Amino acid sequence: MSTTVAPSREARAAREKGTSAKPAGVPPEILRQVKLIELRTRGLVNSLFTGEYHSVFKGQGMEFAEVREYQAGDEVRSIDWNVTARMRRPFVKRYVEERELTVMLAVDLSGSERFGTQGRFKSELATELGAVLGMSAVRNNDRVGAVLFTDQVEHVLPPKKGRRHALRLIRDLLAFEPKGCRTDLAGTLQYLERMLRQHTIIFIISDFLDAELEKPLKRLAQRHDVVAITVEDPSERVLPNVGLARFVDPETGATIDVDTSDDDVRSRFARATEAEREARRHLLRRLAIDEVVVRTDSGYVEPLLRFFRNRATRVKRR
Numbered sequence: 567m568s569t570t571v572a573p574s575r576e577a578r579a580a581r582e583k584g585t586s587a588k589p590a591g592v593p594p595e596i597l598r599q600v601k602l603i604e605l606r607t608r609g610l611v612n613s614l615f616t617g618e619y620h621s622v623f624k625g626q627g628m629e630f631a632e633v634r635e636y637q638a639g640d641e642v643r644s645i646d647w648n649v650t651a652r653m654r655r656p657f658v659k660r661y662v663e664e665r666e667l668t669v670m671l672a673v674d675l676s677g678s679e680r681f682g683t684q685g686r687f688k689s690e691l692a693t694e695l696g697a698v699l700g701m702s703a704v705r706n707n708d709r710v711g712a713v714l715f716t717d718q719v720e721h722v723l724p725p726k727k728g729r730r731h732a733l734r735l736i737r738d739l740l741a742f743e744p745k746g747c748r749t750d751l752a753g754t755l756q757y758l759e760r761m762l763r764q765h766t767i768i769f770i771i772s773d774f775l776d777a778e779l780e781k782p783l784k785r786l787a788q789r790h791d792v793v794a795i796t797v798e799d800p801s802e803r804v805l806p807n808v809g810l811a812r813f814v815d816p817e818t819g820a821t822i823d824v825d826t827s828d829d830d831v832r833s834r835f836a837r838a839t840e841a842e843r844e845a846r847r848h849l850l851r852r853l854a855i856d857e858v859v860v861r862t863d864s865g866y867v868e869p870l871l872r873f874f875r876n877r878a879t880r881v882k883r884r
Contacts, residue, residue: 592737592741593741596737596740596741597737599740600733600736600737600740603693603694603697603736603740604697604701604732604733604736606694607694607697607698607701608701610698610867611698611701611702611705612705615698615702615870615871615874618871618874618875618878619702619703619705619706619874620706622874622877622878623667623669623706623708623767623791632659632660633646633649633657633658633659633660634657634658634660635655635656635657635658636650636655636656636657636658637658640658641658644658644659644660645657645658645659646658646659666707666708666709667703667706667708667709667766667767668708668709668710668711668725668762668764668765668766668767669699669700669703669708669709669710669711669725669766669767669768669769670710670711670712670713670725670758670762670766670767670768670769671696671699671700671710671711671712671713671735671768671769671771672712672713672715672754672755672758672768672769672770672771672772673692673693673696673712673713673714673715673739673771673772674692674715674716674749674751674770674771674772674773674797675689675714675715675716675720675742675744676715676716676717676744676746676747676748676749676775676816676817677716677747677748677815677816677817678749678773678775678816678817679692679772679773679797680816681799681816682799682862683799683800683801683806683862684799684800684801684862684863685862685863685865686862687862688773688797688798688799688862691797691860691862691865691866692739692771692772692797693736693739693740694866695771695795695797695860695866695870696712696735696736696739696769696771697732697735697736697739698866698870699769700712700732700735700736701732703732704727704728704729704731704732707727708727709725709726709727710725710726710727710731710732710735711723711724711725711726711735712735712738712739713754713757713758713761714738714739714742714744715750715751715753715754715757716744716745716746716747716748716749716750717746717747717748717749717750717753718745718746718750718753719753719754719757720742720744720745720746721738721742721744722761723735723738725766747816747817747818748817748818749772749775749776749817750776751770751772751774751776751779752776752777752778752779752781752782755770755779755782755783755785755786756782756785758786758790759782759785759786759789762789762790765789765790765791766790766791767790767791767793768786768790768791768792768793769793769795770792770793770794770795771795771797772794772795772796772797773796773797773798773802774794774796774846779849780849780853783849783850783853783855784853787853787854787855792855793855793856793857793858793873794850794855794856794857794858795857795858795860796846796857796858796859796860797860797861797862798859798860798861798862799861799862799863800861800862800863802839803836803839803840803843804832804835804836805824805826805831805832805835805836806826807826807827807832808826808827809825809826809827810823810824810825810826810827811823811824811826812824856873856877858870858872858873
């Protein structure tokens, strides 16, 4: 049983200074996990991802900052001739990038995400990925929000700035308990299309075990910058040889008995999963959507860095 009291003078003072008091109704274990993830991801963000994120995701234009006196090396085309004529010495206009962006994380909480055979569950990997991307966004003074979904949109965190908001995002990723088990990624994509009015960077963190995605993905990618982050577990590609085993579908509850020692069964399973992966890759490539594949047994640092660097190279070539 818990009792809610009015915030103390110390709590109010802490809030005014930019720190947060303990949120009501949040278990201490969740708060400890939030702090651990923040500490772990903050180091990665500060040391690895901030510069990469900034170089890849540009602002929507340039805005005027000031007029200052010409200095050696300044671009001649930036000279403000009106001010130069008045002051009788050269002055230049200086512009800064309009940096403020909106980032939205669409995170799959369906039953298939609560699965993992090596290292961690896919849902745990998705949570830490969301934390890194969220911290990278707020570190660059961008707004970040989240849509958590199963076969319905379960929870929406509107985009905002700041560290306290990033901690709220991590807390929601850790603590939110979805009502559904199945997946409707297509419906979530349609929801995002209706919801987002301005250009947004959308990271879809999912295992993409859903059909009929082409139309909603295409419509969303026409208006926004969409990045697909596919979360996988090694056993989803290769069926382990463990003899007779019973498998349970985490989304429907259906069961099936499989003799995993049968070479033909394992071969057909590998071919089917590879065909699914190839179909997904072709679809994303056709829609010009970047894909980042992360695995429970190898983490996300290298795949994310590779994505940022490859994309930065493409940006420079344009």
